Amino acid sequence: MSRTELTRGMAAGTGLDARSGIPLFHQVAVILRDRILSGAHAEGERLPSEAEICDSFGVSRITAKRAMDELAAEGLVTRSRGRGTIVTEGAAMAPFEVSVDGWIENISRMGRMTEVRVLEFGYRRAPRAIAQELDLPEGAEVQRSIRVRSHGGTPLSWLETWVPADIGRSYSAQDMGAQPLLHLLERAGARIASARQTISAGLATPQVAQALGVQAGAALLDVRRLVRDTRGRPVELISILYRPDLYRFAMELTRVADAEGARWEAESPPVDPAAAAIPDP
Template sequence: MILTSRMNAGALRPGDAVPGEAAVCAEFGVSRITARRALNELAAMGRVVRERGKGTRVIPFDHAPAPMTASLDGLLENVGHMGRTTTVQVLDFRYLPATADVAETLELQIGATVQRAVRVRALRGAPMSYLVTVVPEDIGRRIEGQDLSQTPLLLLLEDAGVPVASATQTISATVADPEVARALSVPAGSPLIEVNRLVRDEDNRAVEMIRVLYQPELYRFEISMRRVTADAGRTWQSVAPDRLRSL
């Protein structure tokens, strides 16, 4: 929710007035019912107090977790760090036929059996991300019986002897559909960061696809850059942050 992000960022501080229902309707183009529900949810979360005749005010919130920061180029390091600092709830786990989209991404035949898992990752008790992972059946069988709530799937694959070698990922923005909204305890339509990643082994076989939806106030990407001289002149070059390399 945008108002939550403003509070987490300090744009709205304890004691500040929060836009009322009419102002929320005007700013975000929503109905009065939606605006009232959003403000009531903030009150239920302990972020604001609503008083008749006095409006809505921000109140101190000491339990909001600081957002997790990850580098764009530290894929394995980020996964390990996340596994040590967050908790996971498995919502769904099954084998099923690959849809056309999944088959194309994993370079399988349509209808081939794949393992699909849906999880929610929490940062200090606050739902942070909604994850959907899909792997080919033979890869999934290697990690059968392992606890996906304790160890990130990528690390389980490596421990099972899958030689993970490369990955490509895209980062974009999306909104929460009703199912994701329920899992992340946010209103439907809330803005989310979407990350899609395809992992390959040493033989360039696609061994895992993952879609992760992050709450933007709880997760952010960071890239460190150094100014260097190249053939085309002065330019920027990405470097791995020392603090992430040491995790």
């Protein structure tokens, strides 16, 4: 990459950052990918030519070509002589949109709408941090699994779960591929009562990136949940990495006024939008 290209990339005002350490071709691909997934570039639409991308982003022809090749490798576009680069059908898949507080209902709907592939299933001694979360003695046996959830053949999320072994031995890897884990816990006799959930940002490791069909280091939605039964016992610790282009949380807000002034108050939407985002099979 030449010094001239670096300068042009910074001066073009397109959001490229030559000092970030991220290759410019990947930055261009990320911007174009976002436009495709948001619907700004519709299915069947021809994207700008490599020459036009060079002019718009202030990059070289080689950089423009590598950006387009990256999109093609992800199946978002098709490239051919004479037609150019075309957005493929289904590239802008409608995302799951779920309420933050209706998580039990969301899990049930997710199980009906998606397919699950179990990558790992086994028993091991709990690492210290996991044992602390599950209120277990350090080294206690736990059941650990890794699954990938997909819709229509497109990977949606990476799930890692830890369950106390006395509960985990009541179901098999085949069961986990067929039913939501929450249902399996209830079948085992766990009476689910509460959960603590956090939502943050995460990055795709090479293993996760390969499973979800994204670039290593891609931003993901990181959801962690600790589920307890009616006695307050932790029965499941789950970490879920979602593709943010295919999954998002929604919240309804109402403006209310009281003696302390006006404020926003959250409320549950009357209907879970996930049911409308992707129809039942």
